Amino acid sequence: MYRRSVRRLAIVAATAMALATAPSAWAATASSTASDSFYTYDGSAPLSAFAPGTVLKTRTVRYHIVGIATPVTAIQLLYRTTDAQGRPAANVTSVVRSSTGDSTKAVSYQSFYDSLNPQDGPSRAIAGKVTLGGTLANFESAALSALLLQGDNLVIPDTEGQSADFAAGPEYGFNTLDSIRAAINSPSTGLNGATKFGLLGYSGGSIATDWAAALAPTYAPDVNENLVGFAEGGLLVAPAHNLKYVNGSVVWSGVIPMSIVGVSRSFGIDLTPYLNSYGLQVYHRLQNGSLLDAFGHYPGLTWQQIAKPQYADPDSVAPFVEAVNRVNLGSAPTPTVPGYIAQGDGGVLEGTFADPPGIGTGDGVMVAGDVRALADQYCATGDRSISYDQYDLLSHVGTAPVWAPKAVSWLDDRFAGKPAPSDCGHIPAGNSLAPERTVPPS
Known part of the structure; x- marks a missing residue:
């Protein structure tokens, strides 16, 4: 109990320090890594010549916290992986190596930076870049210091890849798994083939966490x-x-155009023919937008307001339906390692009042019935x-703050070799996770 209290206090203190130092750091480092050749592969051999994780x-x-350099160092690796199109x-x-730990365990932490701008990735925040869209990644770097203090090594991938492929679940998973491979393959990290890994992520980070756990048995056996388990929340x-759940919501409706941009970019499809003039305006405005550019900026926005009249039903846009079905976790494999999943259902507190038939309520952006259904599916399979x-x-x-200490404690127990608890058989029924069916335009 004492150890957990210390951990919570450390997280609060680190976050407070990040908030306090943010304004002064902003101006000093805003463009420090804007043009960074490290991110470009310039070798003579094609990337296809290398195995994933090379x-x-x-x-x-x-290691920077909101642009302020700390005595801690981070090893950054450019590695070969796979994008959403294979x-x-x-x-x-x-x-990031802990000064109090060893090479026996590491936490792969997947950030919830949720941005369409590659400049907002966690690796750039760690290297000292401070941007508005990278605010979340910068504040996370403060909270993660608590894990380092307790002896956990950290592996922090840029889950969205170098194109910032927002919400492209399978790519998030590939990037995460190959990040772990790279960390093991690099002699500079001190990690090796015997290192045990736990997956940890909330919100956008939970997308990467769950997809990594689901794809690991086939893509990265x-x-x-070496996985001990995955802990995630807000999935x-x-x-x-x-x-359909956030359609017309007060705060979260901005993720609708973000998802359109993300799907278009990730899978190489053109959705602009289905948008009206206002939809095109928002689409182009958010090309490099982050969650902070969308969160609360489009109160009451609906799909119908940005789509042409004949495409008022999003299921009438065939390429969009095909793409969202590809990122439906209900159709993905089942992880073979234990998992801890948490989900809120008080979305009215964040201005989402919808309760669509067959979908129900959620935490404001994520659908609780979907998460229950996935947990039940994992239990069954x-x-x-x-x-x-x-x-x-x-x-x-x-x-998030309720989930975090329990998730870390749950992973600690898995690293310690304790049997994983189970709520299987006690999780309420959820929604159907069957793929969407395309309908004709009206």
């Missing part, structure tokens, strides 16, 4: 062997449901080591 470049940087790609991850499961918490009176933002 390290292409290595550098050491100071093509070879290069991505960056950051490995070598990594899967995006069936994006087509989320689109996996090893039944799934723990689930639902907080009916907490919103998306409000659930």
Whole structure:
């Protein structure tokens, strides 16, 4: 109990320091890594010549908290991975060694930076870049210092890749798994093939966490062997449901155009023919937007306001339906390692009052019934080591601080070799996670 209290105090103190130092750091470092050649693969051999997880470049940087350099160093790796369309790609991850730990365990932490701008990634925040869109990643770097203090090594991938492919779940998973491979492959990190890994992420970070756990048995069985479990909260499961849930919401409706940009970019499809003039205006405005550019900026926005009249039903846009079905976790494999999943259901606190038939309520942006359904699906098709918490009176933002200490404690127990608890058989029924069906335009 004492250890947990210290951890919570450390997280609060670190976050407070980040908030206090943010204004002074902003002006000094806003463009410090704007043009950084480290992110570019410039080798003579094609990327396809390298196995996923191959390290292409290595550098050491100071670990920054909101632009302020700390005595801690981070090893940053450019590595080979796979994008949403299955093509070879290069991505960056950051490995931070704890001064009090050893090489036996590491936490792969997936950030919730949620941005369409590659400049907002966690690796750039760690290297000292401060941007408005990277605010979340910068504040996370403060909170993560608590994990370092308790002896956990950290591996922090840029989950969205170098194109900032927002919400492209499978790519998030590939980037995360190959980040772990790169950390093991690099002699600079001190991690090795015997290091045990735990996956940790909330919101956008939970997308990467769950997809990594789901894809590991087939895409990276070598990594899967060393996973002790995954802990996540505020999970995006069936994006087509989320689109209908946040439609017209006060705060979260801005994710509708963000998802359109993200889907278009990730899967190489053109959705502009389906948008009206206002929709095109918003679409182009958010090309490099972050969650902070969308959160609360489009109160009451609906799909119908940005789509042409004949496409008032999003299911009438065939390429969009195809893309969102590809990122539906209900159609993905089941993880083979234990998991802890938490979800809020107090979305009215964040201005989402919708309760669509067959979808129901959520935390303001994520659908609680979808998360319950996925947890039940994992129980039915996996090893039944799934723990689930639902907080009916907490919103998306409000659930995070409740989830975090329990998630870290849950991972600590998995690293310690304790049997994973299970709520299987006690999780209420959820929604159907069947793929969406395309309907004719009206």
